Amino acid sequence: MSLRVVVLGAENVGKSDLIYKSSIKQEDYVTDIEILDSCAKKNTSIAPGDNVITWTDAFIVVYDICVHSSFEQAIKILDIINKARASVYCPALLLGNKTDLEHRRTVGVEEGHQAALEYNCQYYEVSAAEDFVTISIAFQALLRETKIIQQNKPLLKRRKSSLVNVSKKLGAMFGKKDSEMDRKRSTCDVAGPKTIFEKA
Numbered sequence: 001m002s003l004r005v006v007v008l009g010a011e012n013v014g015k016s017d018l019i020y021k022s023s024i025k026q027e028d029y030v031t032d033i034e035i036l037d038s039c040a041k042k043n044t045s046i047a048p049g050d051n052v053i054t055w056t057d058a059f060i061v062v063y064d065i066c067v068h069s070s071f072e073q074a075i076k077i078l079d080i081i082n083k084a085r086a087s088v089y090c091p092a093l094l095l096g097n098k099t100d101l102e103h104r105r106t107v108g109v110e111e112g113h114q115a116a117l118e119y120n121c122q123y124y125e126v127s128a129a130e131d132f133v134t135i136s137i138a139f140q141a142l143l144r145e146t147k148i149i150q151q152n153k154p155l156l157k158r159r160k161s162s163l164v165n166v167s168k169k170l171g172a173m174f175g176k177k178d179s180e181m182d183r184k185r186s187t188c189d190v191a192g193p194k195t196i197f198e199k200a
């Protein structure tokens with residue numbers, strides 16, 4: 001199975017370090033995993049582009065527990081992802097990084113928990129510098145959820161198409177033409193990803 005993950009977050013929060021550490025640990029977990037590191041630079045948008053949302057199977061949103069503005073940026077990203085996931089569900093993981101710098105913490109654990117609850121994502125605090133175990137646990141939890149979603153996708157598609165067939169048959173029984181049924185159905189179709197993102 002092939003899985004795609006995009007890592008998002010403000011500048012300097014530790015995205016590259018986390019990707020490096022996680023890829024070492026994940027080698028034997030899934031056969032093929034692609035990770036995209038989004039490099040947010042100063043004065044550019046931190047939001048993923050619509051090309052990213054259609055590409056990825058899961059999101060990792062990182063902030064630095066010592067920099068409150070990076071947490072606020074993480075919330076903005078989660079907000080955008082959440083809106084996009086209204087049509088296409090995509091697992092997400094919120095990571096508070098740099099727990100080795102506890103003495104400089106400005107983002108409370110409670111704030112992270114609250115955000116994870118609000119945006120329906122998994123949440124861990126880690127240290128890319130020191131703590132490989134929790135990073136591994138966090139990535140595995142995300143990959144597990146992503147695999148389940150991917151494995152169930154064909155089933156969901158089959159269910160959707162059988163529902164369409166049933167509605168066509170009912171339409172035929174009650175004398176409605178396919179074109180009428182199609183017109184009616186279009187109002188409740190599952191929409192594809194919307195172009196709500198700014199430039200990545």
Ligand SMILES: Nc1nc2c(ncn2[C@@H]2O[C@H](COP(=O)(O)OP(=O)(O)OP(=O)(O)O)[C@@H](O)[C@H]2O)c(=O)[nH]1
Nearest residue numbers: 010011012013014015016017039040098127128129
């Ligand atoms: N103390 C500490 N430093 C860390 C940790 N993770 C990353 N760093 C340091 O933070 C700095 C930024 O790390 P990067 O991995 O380059 O961060 P990034 O988010 O990829 O940065 P950009 O590519 O500029 O967006 C580097 O100096 C890292 O060594 C951590 O867990 N603890």
